[in-house]
Amino acid sequence: MAVRSAVLGIDRGGFQYGVTTIFSNVSFLLDDARTALVGENGAGKSTLLKCLAGEHDLSDGQVVRSRGLRVGYVPQEIPARLMDVSVREMLEQALPEGGRDDTWKVDVLIDDLRIPLDLADKRFGELSGGWQRLLLIAAAKLGEPDIVILDEPTNHLDIDARGELLTALNDFDGAVVLVSHDRRLIEATADRLMLVANGEVTPFDGDLDDYRKFLLSGDNAPTRTVEAEPVAKPKDVARRDNAERRRQLKPLKDKIEGAEHQIAELNIELAKCDKSLSDPLLFSKDPARGKAVSKKRADAAKKLADVEARWLKMQEEYESAMAEA
Secondary structure, rough: OOOOOEEEEEEEEEEEOEEEEEEEEHHHHHHEOEEEOOOOOOOOOHHHHHHHOOOOOOOOEEEOOOOOOEEEOOOOOOHHHHHOOOOHHHHHOOOOOOOOOOOOOHHHHHHHHHOOHHHHEHHHHHHHHHHHHHEEEEHHHHOOOOEEOOOOOOOOOOHHHHHHHHHHHHOOEEEEEOOOOOOHHHHHEEEEEEEEEEEEEEEEOOHHHHHHHHHHOOOOOOOOOOOOOOOOOOHHHHHHHHHHHHOOOOOHHHHHHHHHHHHHHHHHHHHHHHHHHHOHHHHHHHHOOOOOOOOHHHHHHHHHHHHHHHHHHHHHHHHHHHOOO
């Protein structure tokens, strides 16, 4: 996917619950930088994300987004519309428009996540909170977004799953805006902080330690002014270098994904052959067909071995290049 420059924001926006004003006259733009929203509970951070994601309509003003921008959204609460659909259906619905024939990507994802086959056909509402959260994040990725909006994405995730989420976000080429109580996640993925407080949204000049001091001070606004272009910190420079390296390696990554497509299709073909060959009367009823299916399976198995070997070599090459300093 060619990542577009992500521009998403709000122009003179306001939002009300009944007679209660959550925020008013808010204006900001989120570009390719990775942003974490901070603020006390109840300040309106989740509401702001829902407005950006199109889940809520603003009471005033408008949401601004660049043309054709694809937005992935991982909400804090599980959407009621997903509770009665199967896991597979839920993931297929997340495919981008025009990509409905790419259901093989769902098969690859199910395999990558090590989702048991019986679980893949269960209702989404029957899953544990951890699986639901993991699948919401996976669904956002399937939509090939330019920007991902995450509201408390580590809820219900264990330590290993949190680590995988962190890695996935740092491998993601697009923009990120998130709300999280997970300090490690914010420090590892966010380039800047924005403060949601007193019905306003303002850039916060500093890191999480500065934000903690700000809270303890009891001030109503950040004490330092924000430069137009924040000075890159070492971790920011490293992250941008990684992004540039990923862009250079995109042709190789595309070949890897093409091989994964072939692997998924060949596995489906093998499963169909195995189903036919499981009929104990196949060779007695139709020897020619039995022979043809056996040959087809042998050819598919050989091709699968070749593609998997090629995939492994390319994957090692990609990971080696990404690991270079």
